[in-house]
Amino acid sequence: MKAVVCHGPRDYRLEEVPVPRPGPGEVLVRVHLAGVCASDGKAWDGAPKIWGTNDGQGRYIEPPVIVGHEFVAQVVAFGEGAEGRDGLAIGDYVCSEQIVPCQDCLYCKEGLYWLCEPHDIYGFHQRTPGSWAEYMVFPRKALNYKLPAGMDPDHGVFVEPLGCAVHTINRAEIRFNDVVVIAGCGSLGLGMVAAAKMKSPKTIVALDLHPARLELARKCGADITINPRDEDAVTKVKEMTGGYGCDVYIEATGAPRAVTQGLDMIRKRGRFIEFSVFRDLVTADWSIIGDTKELDIKGVHLSPHAYDTAIRMIAEGRLPMDEIITHKLPLEDYEQGIQMVIDGSASLKVTLRP
Structure with missing residues (x-):
């Protein structure tokens, strides 16, 4: 089969590799559509946060490995004892959480499976080859989900990023009277807007540098949109909140400037939610977090307990999926993607369409 194999930064190759065979408890699927994530771009470009640094930070990706952690696929075969697992049958369209938890480490035993210490994620680790291929295997401990009948299979490729967005909003603990600012209206940010709308806050403010993305943010549920290139976002948000600032600030841009912008924009005792994977280290005035504003800072990782909600949101048409999925390229054009x-x-x- 065809597969895109990562051998190192900027060294990705379209190769012919054997079709995997499902072992006991495993499921073989044919990839229907695979997504290209912002982290894929950073991995390709050699980001130190992914490939490791000279100061001892560990490597996050293990080459050679088949790339890809966003996907929708179709069941084609079961390994021994796997038939019927997760309610799956041959021909079903399915997705699988991007992490395959070990179920044995400290975090898994505490119920925090998405923080699993071995941290086998599709497309990053050799034990879990990814989706930029014609076929892939869901391992025995994978967390799999069947898509409902009537849902466009292509839209299933968005379940993983939308699941991350749902987890982000859950971490924000949004209340009815909150002013919520979401910085970054890429596909993930748009998912956060749609998920935040379901929490019914007082106001959702979306920030982005691209007018077309801000227009989509309104379709997803944003009440106010701001382009920081055209106006002072911090000043505008403070003006609409009596000078206090927003209650919740969600950073989904991956740009260091968005971090300092959020620290300036958020009110005292506000909740700052950090989602992005940054290319490099970010510097900020930590005295704002403590002595000045006594902020709650929450990180977000992956999409635990969120796939069912993400699938339901897509199936219910809560997002303009055909406008969010802008490109469907053949697998051979992975570098263009x-x-x-x-x-x-x-x-x-x-x-990418394998």
Whole structure:
């Protein structure tokens, strides 16, 4: 089968590799559509936060490995004892959480499976080859989900990023009278807007540098949109909140400036939610967090307990999916897809069709 194999930064190759065979408890699927994530762009470009640094930070990706952690696929075969697992049958369209938890480490035993210490994520670790291929295997401990009848299979490729968005909003603990600012209206940010709308806060403010993305943010539920390139976002948010600032600030841009912007914009005792994977280290005035504003800072990782909600949101038509999924490229054009995601000016969700 065809597969895109990562051998190192900027060293991705389209190769012919054996079709995997499902072992006991495993499920073989044919990939229907695979997404290109912003983290794929950073991995391609050699980001120190992914490939490790000279100061001892560990490597997050293990080459050689088949890339890809966003996908929708169709069941084609079961390994011994796997038939019927997760309610799956041959021909079903399915997705699988991007992490395959070990179920044995400290975090798994505490119920925090998404923080699993071995941390086998599709497309990053050799034990879990990814979705930029014609076929892939869901391991025995994978967390799998069947898509409902009537849901466009192509839209299933957005379940993983939308699940991350749902987890982000859950971490924000949004209340009815909150002013919520979401910085970044890429595909993930748009998912956060739609998920935040379901929490019924007082106001949702979306920030982005691209007018077309701000227009989509309104379709997803934003009440107010601001382009920081055209106006002072901090001043505008403070003006609409009596000078206090927003209650919740969600950073989904991956740009260091968005972090300091949020620290300036948020009110005392506000909740700052950090989602992004940054290319490099970010510097901020930590005295704002403690002595000045006594902020709650929450990180967000992956999409635990969120896939069912994400699937329901897509099936119910809560997002303009055909406008969010902007490109469907053949697998052979993976490098073009990566560059489109890195550039970001002419795409939202870029996908590959094996």
